[in-house]
Every structure is written in structure tokens, then in C-alpha cells.
Amino acid sequence: MPPMSNKPPPAARTSPSTARNRGPILSVLKPRLPESGLVLEIAAGAGEHAVYNAAALPGLEWLPTDPDPEALASIAAWRDHADLPNLLPPLRLDAADPENWPVQRADAIVNINMIHISPWSATEGLMAGAGRLLPTGGPLILYGPYIERGVETAPSNLAFDQSLKARNPAWGIRHLDEVMALATQHGLEFAEQIAMPANNLVLVFRRTSN
Numbered sequence: 001m002p003p004m005s006n007k008p009p010p011a012a013r014t015s016p017s018t019a020r021n022r023g024p025i026l027s028v029l030k031p032r033l034p035e036s037g038l039v040l041e042i043a044a045g046a047g048e049h050a051v052y053n054a055a056a057l058p059g060l061e062w063l064p065t066d067p068d069p070e071a072l073a074s075i076a077a078w079r080d081h082a083d084l085p086n087l088l089p090p091l092r093l094d095a096a097d098p099e100n101w102p103v104q105r106a107d108a109i110v111n112i113n114m115i116h117i118s119p120w121s122a123t124e125g126l127m128a129g130a131g132r133l134l135p136t137g138g139p140l141i142l143y144g145p146y147i148e149r150g151v152e153t154a155p156s157n158l159a160f161d162q163s164l165k166a167r168n169p170a171w172g173i174r175h176l177d178e179v180m181a182l183a184t185q186h187g188l189e190f191a192e193q194i195a196m197p198a199n200n201l202v203l204v205f206r207r208t209s210n
Contacts, residue, residue: 012077013046013070021197022052025112025143028194028202032139035059037107040133042095042126043067043114047075053110054087061086063103065093095122098129106133112143115179116161119170123182131186134207140188142203143196146176154199179203 008014033039036059044050044064054062064075064087075090091102095114109130115123130140145157157173164171180190183205192204 009077009081011073012081013048013074015046015048018046018048021143021200022049024197025049025202026053026056028196029053029110029141030057032141032192032204033057033060033108033110034138037061038063038105039108039110040103040106041065041110041112042093042129043111043118043122044075044090045071045113047071047078047090049112050075050087050090051078051082051084054084055082058084058086060108061088063088063106064090065103066090067092067094094125095129096125098125098132101129101133103133105135107135107138109134109138109140110143111141115142115144116164116173117171120174123174123179127182127186127188130205131188131207134188136207136209138207139191140183140205140207142179142205143200145173145200146179146203147173148176157199176201176203 038061041050041062041064044066047064050062050064066072066075072090072092079087079089093101096119111126134140145160147153161173183190187208188205189208191206194202196202
């Protein structure tokens with residue numbers, strides 16, 4: 001088992017949902033990420049996915065980022081605990097401010113459960129940054145819930161959407177067609193949609209040639 005299955009170190013945060021979804025997410029990432037290179041994880045949160053994925057994908061360098069100081073402290077604690085050579089030190093990165101990202105290139109970008117728990121400006125920045133950093137054919141892989149045109153939204157997702165908006169009116173489950181349209185504006189071509197447990201989706205975009 002990857003190191004994160006051990007007792008969490010001090011300052012490290014844990015999430016029951018991560019323990020449930022890390023396996024299915026990794027199974028989707030494995031065949032879609034390059035065999036080597038740098039994976040930029042945006043909004044890495046507590047860092048549990050970063051440790052789990054870096055342990056399972058030793059040929060890749062995994063760079064976790066987040067704008068929140070507590071999240072960065074948790075990622076650092078998990079990284080020190082796991083002692084994985086391919087898990088890089090976390091960096092502060094605000095998805096909504098792509099002009100000031102502390103990264104100049106990435107072979108792939110992964111974003112798990114951010115788009116619905118952030119203002120739309122974070123998604124706009126994510127797409128702009130991915131369009132600039134990724135090489136031709138490089139993947140941007142998103143995970144989370146979406147509202148699909150012509151598809152009945154699960155009651156649990158509707159309730160989740162309302163709870164998000166109650167916490168912050170700028171949050172909420174996004175419409176899939178709006179996310180796709182935004183990606184297209186930044187040279188990211190929609191490649192694949194994978195149904196995931198608990199009414200979530202994985203979306204795969206790839207950078208088109210300039």
C-alpha cells in the first residue's frame with residue numbers, strides 16, 4: 001500500500017472521501033498520463049492524492065500546489081512522511097491567477113474536486129494556465145461533479161449544489177457544456193468523459209497544436 005495508508009503525521013489532514021475515491025481516480029489516471037515527465041496537481045488540498053498517485057506512478061514527478069497555507073502544510077507533512085523521491089515540495093499556486101503561477105511547464109495537469117468549490121474565476125485561470133503550460137497533446141484531467149445538458153442530475157448532486165451555494169454564492173456544481181466551451185477558448189480539446197462512482201465524472205482535455 002502507498003505510504004499514506006499509515007497513521008497520518010502531525011499537521012497532515014485526512015478526508016474519508018479521498019480514501020474512497022483515490023483508487024478509482026488512479027485507475028483512470030494511469031493509462032492517460034505520460035510514462036514520464038512532470039504532473040502538476042492544482043488544488044491538491046490535504047495532499048493525500050499527491051502521495052497516493054506519486055507512490056503508484058514512480059516514473060512521474062508529481063508537483064502538488066494549493067493557495068491555502070494550511071493545505072500546503074498538510075501536503076508537506078504527508079510528503080515528509082512518505083519520503084517519495086518523485087513527490088516534489090508543494091508550491092503556492094492560485095488557479096485564478098495564471099499569470100503568476102510558479103511553474104513554466106508541465107507534461108500533464110490534474111485537478112481534483114476544485115471547480116465546484118471555487119469561484120468561476122478559478123476555472124477560467126485553470127484553463128488559461130493549462131493552455132499555456134501543456135505541450136501539444138498534453139492532458140488536463142479534471143475530476144468532480146457536473147451538470148450535463150439533457151441528463152437528469154442526481155438528487156444527491158442537487159442537494160450538494162445547494163449546500164455549496166449556501167456556504168459561498170460563488171461556488172456550485174458547474175454546467176459541463178460551459179466548462180467545455182471555456183477549455184476550447186484556451187486551445188484545450190475535449191477528448192474523453194469517464195463516469196465515476198458517486199455521480200462524479202473525469203474529463204480529459206488535450207492541448208491542441210498552436
